[in-house]
Structures are given as C-alpha cells and as structure tokens.
Amino acid sequence: MKKYLVVIEETGSGYTAYSPDLPGCVVSGWTRSEVEKKLGHALAFQLQSLRQCGEVLPEPHSYPSYIELP
Numbered sequence: 001m002k003k004y005l006v007v008i009e010e011t012g013s014g015y016t017a018y019s020p021d022l023p024g025c026v027v028s029g030w031t032r033s034e035v036e037k038k039l040g041h042a043l044a045f046q047l048q049s050l051r052q053c054g055e056v057l058p059e060p061h062s063y064p065s066y067i068e069l070p
Helices: 032-052
Strands: 007-011 014-018 026-029
Touching: 007 032, 014 032, 026 032
Parallel strands: none
Antiparallel strands: 007 014, 014 026
C-alpha cells in the first residue's frame, strides 16, 4: 500500500484538493469531508487507469513540512 500526500485548500466557496504526486487529479466540494472522499475515489480511478494502460505507477515523493515565521 502506498500513501500519497494530499493538499486540501479552503476556497471562498468550499474546498479543493489535489495530490502533488499525481498531477492533474483535482477535486472540489462544499466541505473538507466531501473533497477527501472525492479525492480518494479520483486517485483510485487514476491509478487503476494507469495500471490498465500498462504504465508504471508513480511513487509517492512529496512530504509535508512547515516553516514557522515570526
């Protein structure tokens, strides 16, 4: 099982989410919970499509970090 980093951003009208490790897979929704579920389905679909096309699945390579500023 692989773990992919996801980024969830609050917008003026809800939330968006994406994974830097799987470009082009972006979802939006009204709540954080909604975008987490949608992105989980979208990422699974994208990985399944890559497998079916015989492509190599991208390895997770992103990680979280925070920089504290005064």
